[in-house]
Amino acid sequence: MFIEQLSLTDFRSYAQVDLQLTPGVTVLVGSNGLGKTNLVEAIGYLSTLSSHRVSTDAPLLRFGTERALVRAQLVRGPQKVLLELEINAARANRARINRANPVRARDILGICRSVLFAPEDLALVKGDPGGRRRFLDELLVVRLPRHAATRTEFDRVLKQRNALLKSARTQHFSRSGISDGQLDTLDVWDQHLAAAAANLLTARLELLERLRPHMSEAYAQLTDGSKLLRAVYRSSIDAQAEGSEYGAAPVDGTAADQVAPDPEDLSKFSVAELTEKYVVALGASRKRELERGTSLVGPHRDELELLLGVAPARGYASHGESWSVALALRLASFYVLSEDDHTANNEPILILDDVFAELDAQRRSKLAGIVASAEQVLVTAAVDGDIPPELSGAQIQVLPGGVGQSGANAASVVPGGG
Incomplete structure (x- = not known):
């Protein structure tokens, strides 16, 4: 499984952004605060109907707007599926599948499968029991x-x-x-x-x-x-x-x-x-x-x-051990979801959001070696040096007010909100 096109409207900092993506590894590089995480957060939200950063939907809407739209063109083996999710401030969220009539948001659960690694995952080990319960329930x-x-x-x-x-x-x-x-x-x-x-x-x-x-x-x-x-x-x-x-x-x-x-x-x-x-x-x-x-x-x-x-x-556990435990939980999630569907090219999308900056060189290399063969891997990083050589691939530059093109991927953006 992979996303070949992602479009966001009034989501977080973007008034409008359109990304063309490909299978394999894609790295989104840019200084902190420019919107890298916003892009992968939207994909994670399509999977779980929740954010790994906030507990409510309100911060997902660009400031001053009443709704946000996340649209993704998925390729699942021989099939293509268009998912559209409308996140609303004043009413229930709703979704559409292949431009059909609107359905409840939860009706799209299970279509876009992704596993997201993030710095917040350390709380799965060091935090309160509620975080570990949420981990189980979301998966x-x-x-x-x-x-x-x-x-x-x-x-x-x-x-x-x-x-x-x-x-x-x-x-x-x-x-x-x-x-x-x-x-x-x-x-x-x-x-x-x-x-x-x-x-x-x-x-x-x-x-x-x-x-x-x-x-x-x-x-x-x-x-x-x-x-x-x-x-x-x-x-x-x-x-x-x-x-x-x-x-x-x-x-x-x-x-x-x-x-x-x-x-x-x-x-x-x-x-x-x-x-x-x-x-x-x-x-x-x-x-x-x-x-x-x-x-x-x-x-x-x-x-x-x-x-x-x-x-x-x-x-x-030491800090390094805690990170390894958190990563092991996410990798186990990936393996379980992969086992559920033995169809060729139908693995979950792997998302690594600014994780490598938190890891030592040995853990960077081991994690990169494990995930590099997944069908689609999306990585965010502040600098190129944070990315292990095992994850070389297409690159998208996230810049102030826009997103640049590099390699095989193209992107366009209408900036808004920072």
């Missing part, structure tokens, strides 16, 4: 778009249940107290949350089983192989049983003197069995949930713990 949706509905349903039920808990907490501290009707309603929402949580947890665990061997292999490729990278999924079901909350707050690295034992293998349970486990865990945590006014059990409280050898990567 889950790209791989199997039907799970967008799985995640949406869980979020909907969680929001409703939290509203009920918050209301009950308010009344708990008032004279009226919590009514029997509220408790009955909470029982109903416990069932809804348990069912939605079991579906999401099952999907995450299935994905993690696919990821694990690739993560270990990729980490070994990037390093001397002296340490094994493992991933352990710690569910709030287990946390409730142990009286702790894995995903409730950042872990203090100084307190992790002893690695927690591996939790029970929840992947052996059916969705129905996991639903029942959640019902039990929710019942056991009800008093604390009513005191706090929020749900303490569910996939939103889980942790994907990354271990190097026997120690947690978070808090124990």
Whole structure:
């Protein structure tokens, strides 16, 4: 799979930009702040309907505008697909496929598959559990778009249940107290949350089983192989049983003197069995949930713990090791997505956004050697010297107010916004 044309209208700093791209390696070179990342961010957004830089859509719209348009001509084996995504400030985003009638934005998920490496990936190792949960969920949706509905349903039920808990907490501290009707309603929402949580947890665990061997292999490729990278999924079901909350707050690295034992293998349970486990865990945590006014059990409280050898990567890995772990997660994503479709020339698009400036020479060379053979590799860099020789290819110069042509690629731009 590759993009042969990318057009942006009122996206980030561009009023209008049109890029002609080719298979193989393309490097976008330009000083920081000129818009290199804006171009690859748009491709990542087509894949996941989210940005690797911001949590809301508002910053994606050029300042003063009400909508942005991302258009990409994809080549998938013998087929060509035109994707158009309209990002709106005041209404729901919508999309079109091959100029057909508009559809929901999420209906294009899975068509443009990409894996994006960025400096922000270091937070996958050093940051809070929420980032690692998002990593799993975004990959889950790209791989199997039907799970967008799985995640949406869980979020909907969680929001409703939290509203009920918050209301009950308010009344708990008032004279009226919590009514029997509220408790009955909470029982109903416990069932809804348990069912939605079991579906999401099952999907995450299935994905993690696919990821694990690739993560270990990729980490070994990037390093001397002296340490094994493992991933352990710690569910709030287990946390409730142990009286702790894995995903409730950042872990203090100084307190992790002893690695927690591996939790029970929840992947052996059916969705129905996991639903029942959640019902039990929710019942056991009800008093604390009513005191706090929020749900303490569910996939939103889980942790994907990354271990190097026997120690947690978070808090124990060196800076270089942390980078290798983050890169291994992304490479594993690429391998899993590639396995899903054995059709020739249908690998995900690889995007490396200003990553090489963060790596030492050895890791630069190893990463470049691994990704160079992908069907399409898009790389951004501030200077040519950041690009390893293994990634020589076409080059596009990103300049103040415009984009230049180099090699086989051509680009045109109408500047706007910086």
